Structure formats: structure tokens, C-alpha cells
């Protein structure tokens with residue numbers, strides 16, 4: 001469909017498109033310069049090194065698990081925040097901005113301190129400087145963000161749809177699952193993509209809680225950090241490119257799968 | 265039979281106050297009332313979407329005031345239909361049947377499509393329907409579960425005048441064919457009064473009971489000026 005307004009190419013349209021192009025070129029230039037610095041041969045050998053393969057695998061697993069755990073909590077929490085009225089709701093809503101705005105390092109520090117308390121101490125051996133710590137750190141960074149995205153998605157869906165579903169025989173849960181969730185599909189895909197890519201790139205909280213141990217808690221961002229520390233700048237740059245490549249591939253996959261996701 | 269007794273409910277600044285209503289089985293009753301008088305609120309109370317502050321609702325002698333909507337067996341057609349946009353026409357119609365896991369799903373869906381005359385559109389997506397077709401799909405979806413009562417919220421007001429005439433005829437036919445009890449609310453005074461339905465008036469959250477009051481109300485709304493017979497020189 002071609003809207004009439006599109007035909008008159010105003011200076012504003014030009015400005016808007018030029019901004020988009022500039023932004024796109026900005027990031028492409030960044031990636032390209034890293035690529036030229038590393039060179040294809042070095043990139044290939046890095047990609048096949050045991051350390052990087054380990055990092056890729058660890059990153060994929062932790063980001064996926066953190067995203068799954070995050071959605072399991074964020075989707076119902078966002079639904080409750082959108083649909084139910086309770087005392088202190090406004091406060092909860094505002095407080096959820098905090099983990100989004102806090103530096104991940106601060107979140108990681110808080111987690112580390114929590115595991116030093118008598119209550120947290122019970123679990124500390126499982127999380128501190130361990131792989132589950134990575135997942136928990138990523139979860140801490142992405143869960144509030146995913147909740148916010150899902151809340152505004154549910155806010156945009158008239159609850160009357162669920163009311164009708166109820167009169168047709170749905171329980172509250174069925175109305176959520178068969179109507180609200182399929183209608184929230186677009187927001188859900190966005191939430192998955194943003195959470196996952198954010199978890200993949202998570203560094204600050206991960207380092208605080210799980211540490212940066214080579215071949216143990218070495219996710220791709222940690223690999224970048226470790227290679228920088230040993231002044232292996234080429235290898236570090238290769239890790240940057242690989243991180244970008246893995247992220248891009250996954251995002252394309254998420255959107256492809258999301259499109260094919262059938263209506264419930 | 266539907267019985268509403270002393271139903272009251274506050275919604276912000278608005279209050280549904282002491283509503284009493286009786287609708288016999290198979291009747292098509294119309295509740296007329298101006299915009300914002302509480303018609304939708306009353307329907308939502310009957311459907312179980314809203315929980316009234318006080319009063320009771322009875323269906324066929326059973327007190328349903330505390331029952332959730334999914335256990336009332338009421339067909340609800342909201343003001344703007346709320347057809348599920350992620351489903352096709354026939355999936356919308358069979359929605360309630362699938363939830364209830366009722367048998368002969370396909371037969372019943374086809375029967376409903378026939379009833380509203382939309383068999384050709386069964387695979388159509390909701391976005392591509394005309395306003396009148398949407399109304400018919402919403403009717404079929406609500407009727408598919410064989411409800412005890414059908415609640416219609418302004419079923420014709422979004423239609424243009426030709427569609428209105430056609431839909432009114434369709435509704436009469438569907439009512440005759442299914443014998444379902446209908447409670448139908450609208451603010452469209454002219455459009456609803458030429459039928460032989462039972463009529464009640466809602467004004468500012470109250471059902472007007474007194475006959476002379478109803479008459480006065482209708483006169484005002486329709487703009488008739490009563491002739492003063494005693495007037496003279």
C-alpha cells in the first residue's frame with residue numbers, strides 16, 4: 001500500500017532518512033574498523049581456538065537460560081502489574097526502573113554482598129565464582145527490563161478481550177494463555193530479543209559475581225576483558241567481532257522463529 | 265428466567281443503583297438509556313465481568329451472583345465486538361466450543377456460520393471483515409456455546425443505516441430460530457422502538473420503573489410535545 005503522503009518527498013522525510021542512514025553507517029563503520037584491524041586470518045584462527053569456542057558455548061547457554069528464567073517471571077509479573085490493582089502498585093512500577101538504570105557492576109556488587117549474608121550464605125557456594133552465578137547476574141540485569149516491555153505490551157491490549165474469553169468458558173489462566181499472550185506476540189518477541197542480546201553482552205554483574213576465570217566463567221564479554229588484560233589486542237578484537245556475529249545471528253533467528261510462532 | 269434484584273455497584277463517580285429486572289425465557293428485552301447511563305456496566309454485572317457491590321443475580325432459579333463468568337453460560341457481545349484478531353472467523357466462532365472441549369465442534373461451527381449466513385467467510389481474517397460482518401461473527405461466537413442468555417451491547421450503533429436494517433432483520437430471525445433469551449442495551453431510541461420487544465429505560469444508573477415516568481421520558485427523548493387537552497381560552 002502506498003500512502004499519498006509518501007509521494008511528496010519533503011525535507012523532513014529527507015532528514016529522517018538521513019538520520020537513519022547516519023546511525024546505520026556509524027555502527028557499520030565501528031564494526032568494519034575492528035574487522036580490518038583483525039583481518040580474516042586472525043579472526044578464523046581465533047574462532048577455532050579452544051578458548052573462544054568455550055566462550056561462545058558458555059555465552060549461548062547462559063544467555064538462553066537467563067532469558068528463559070527471566071521470561072518465566074517477567075511475563076506473569078508484567079501481566080499482574082498491567083491487569084490487577086493493589087496497594088503500592090505505583091511504587092513497584094517505579095522501583096522496576098532502578099535495576100534498568102543501575103550500572104550492572106552495582107547490581108553484581110549487591111548480589112555478592114547478598115551472598116555474604118547469613119541467608120545468602122546458604123547458596124553462595126553454588127553461585128559465587130560459578131557458572132550459575134553468570135546466569136543469576138544476567139537475570140538480575142534483564143528481568144526488570146523484560147517486565148517493563150511486557151507490561152507496556154499488556155497495557156496496550158484491551159482487557160475486554162479477556163473478558164469475552166471468560167464468558168466463552170476460559171478460566172483466568174486460559175484467557176491469559178489463549179488470548180492475551182497471542183495478542184502480546186509482538187512485544188514478547190521484542191522482550192526475548194532485547195533480554196537475550198542484553199544477557200549475551202552482560203559483563204559488569206557477571207564479573208562481580210562469577211569472576212573472570214579463564215575457561216570457567218569466561219563468557220564472550222569476559223573473554224574480551226581477559227584478552228585486553230593480557231594485552232592480546234588482536235585476539236580481543238576478534239572476540240568483539242565474534243560477539244557481534246553471535247548476537248546478530250541469534251537476533252535474526254529469534255525474529256524468524258517469532259514470525260512462524262503459531263497462534264495458540 | 266433472569267432476575268436481577270437490588271443490584272448496586274459503584275464505578276468511580278458513577279453508580280448503578282438498586283436495579284431490578286426480570287426477563288422471561290425466550291424474550292428479547294431492550295434496555296434504552298442515554299450515553300453513560302450505565303447500560304454496559306449492567307451487562308458486565310450480569311455477565312460476571314464486574315462484581316456488584318450488593319444485590320443478586322438469578323438465572324433459572326440459580327443464584328449466580330458469586331459465579332465467575334466462565335461458569336454462567338452467558339453469551340456476551342460487547343460494544344465493539346472484541347473479535348480475537350489472531351484467529352480466523354471460524355476459529356473465533358469455535359473458540360468457546362474448543363475451550364469447553366465440546367464434541368462435534370466442526371458441525372456446530374458450520375451450523376453457526378450458516379445461522380449468520382457467513383459460510384463463505386469461514387477462513388477470513390478478522391481485519392478484512394466489514395462492520396456488519398464483524399457483528400454477525402460476534403453473534404455467532406456468543407451463540408455457539410448455546411448460552412442461557414445473550415447480552416448485546418449496542419449491536420447496531422456502529423453500522424450504517426442499510427446495514428442496521430439488515431442486521432435488525434437478521435437478529436429477529438436468529439432470535440426466532442434459536443429462541444435464545446436476549447437482553448439488548450442501546451441508546452438508539454428511534455432505531456429500537458418500532459419492534460414489539462419489551463423495553464425498560466435506564467437513566468443515570470437506575471432503571472425507571474414508573475410507567476408514567478417512562479412515558480414522560482420517551483416523550484422528551486423523541487421530542488414529542490404532549491397536547492394539553494384542557495387548554496383553551
Ligand SMILES: Nc1ncnc2c1ncn2[C@@H]1O[C@H](COP(=O)(O)OP(=O)(O)OP(=O)(O)O)[C@@H](O)[C@H]1O
Pocket residue numbers: 275276277278297298299300301302303304305306343450451
Ligand atoms: N472502569 C470505570 N471506572 C470509572 N468509571 C467508569 C468505568 N466504566 C464506566 N464508568 C463510568 O460509568 C458510567 C456508565 O458507563 P457505561 O459504560 O455503563 O455507560 P453506557 O450506558 O454503556 O454508555 P454508552 O451508551 O456510551 O455505551 C459512565 O459515566 C462512565 O464514565
Ligand SMILES: [Mg+2]
Pocket residue numbers: 303304305343417
Ligand atoms: Mg455502553
